[in-house]
Amino acid sequence: MAGRVDGKVAVVTGGASGLGAESARRLAREGAAVVVTDLAEEAGRAVADEIVAAGGRAAFMAQDVTEEARWTEVVDTTLQRFGRLDVLVNSAGIGEGGQPILEATLDAWRRTIGINLEGTFLGVKAVAPTMAAAGRGSIINLSSILGKVGMPGTAAYCASKGGVLMLTKAVALELAPLGVRVNSVHPGFIETPMVLNTFRRSENENEMRDNIVSRHAMGRLGVPREIADAIVFLASDESSFMTGAEMVVDGGYTAA
Numbered sequence: 219m220a221g222r223v224d225g226k227v228a229v230v231t232g233g234a235s236g237l238g239a240e241s242a243r244r245l246a247r248e249g250a251a252v253v254v255t256d257l258a259e260e261a262g263r264a265v266a267d268e269i270v271a272a273g274g275r276a277a278f279m280a281q282d283v284t285e286e287a288r289w290t291e292v293v294d295t296t297l298q299r300f301g302r303l304d305v306l307v308n309s310a311g312i313g314e315g316g317q318p319i320l321e322a323t324l325d326a327w328r329r330t331i332g333i334n335l336e337g338t339f340l341g342v343k344a345v346a347p348t349m350a351a352a353g354r355g356s357i358i359n360l361s362s363i364l365g366k367v368g369m370p371g372t373a374a375y376c377a378s379k380g381g382v383l384m385l386t387k388a389v390a391l392e393l394a395p396l397g398v399r400v401n402s403v404h405p406g407f408i409e410t411p412m413v414l415n416t417f418r419r420s421e422n423e424n425e426m427r428d429n430i431v432s433r434h435a436m437g438r439l440g441v442p443r444e445i446a447d448a449i450v451f452l453a454s455d456e457s458s459f460m461t462g463a464e465m466v467v468d469g470g471y472t473a474a
């Protein structure tokens with residue numbers, strides 16, 4: 219049976235954990251070759267090894283998404299190794315350092331904006347020439363429901379994710395005539411290390427979990443597969459008429 223992304227080559231940042239790791243696995247299962255990148259080398263390599271052991275094609279590259287020069291190496295190595303580059307999933311991100319505005323520091327703000335927003339900008343910028351020259355490509359940026367609605371104590375995160383939303387739309391308009399699609403994904407709260415660690419760090423873990431769960435109309439958190447499936451759809455030609463779109467996958471969080 220043909221895979222949904224057969225023959226495509228994808229780069230997935232933040233591929234060592236959570237949504238990036240699950241997207242890498244599912245893209246590979248649907249026929250793509252996947253370059254997994256992350257700061258976390260051991261865990262990232264393990265995801266690539268797992269894909270290869272399951273019969274897929276994958277490689278790992280250590281990468282800090284905030285370093286522009288490393289992006290060039292990731293693109294060049296991907297082209298050398300797999301011959302083309304069709305999909306970029308910008309999943310690397312941080313959710314730490316949530317601070318009420320009265321206590322917020324510029325350092326924490328810059329760290330969040332630097333990774334979540336500038337890292338995404340650098341990724342888009344790095345792959346765009348290759349994709350435009352080929353006349354095809356799909357860039358998928360992980361924003362969040364918190365790029366669409368606010369939450370107290372998360373100004374930097376919300377600003378970074380709102381920035382990703384608008385970066386996506388502006389670039390989508392520029393690249394549409396060149397055959398390259400750019401879309402953002404807006405997950406609700408999903409059971410990944412990012413979210414589970416946030417619960418753990420809170421004063422009352424169960425109370426915080428119940429509070430967050432209650433904001434989703436479906437009465438539960440999401441699981442990584444539910445976001446990875448949306449990402450496979452956006453990576454595939456099934457979504458060939460979608461660009462500049464905000465794909466919300468949030469169990470009804472923002473429906474209210």
Ligand SMILES: NC(=O)c1ccc[n+]([C@@H]2O[C@H](COP(=O)([O-])OP(=O)(O)OC[C@H]3O[C@@H](n4cnc5c(N)ncnc54)[C@H](O)[C@@H]3O)[C@@H](O)[C@H]2O)c1
Nearest residue numbers: 232235236237257282283310311360362405407408410412
């Ligand atoms: N989990 C959720 O509920 C949720 C909801 C909405 C949006 N998101 C977004 O989805 C993306 C993935 O989140 P996740 O839940 O899988 O988180 P996660 O913490 O499980 O994984 C994030 C990965 O990014 C990597 N990373 C962090 N900084 C990096 C850097 N500078 N360079 C390269 N890699 C770096 C980490 O090492 C980690 O492996 C993030 O952008 C996040 O903001 C997550």
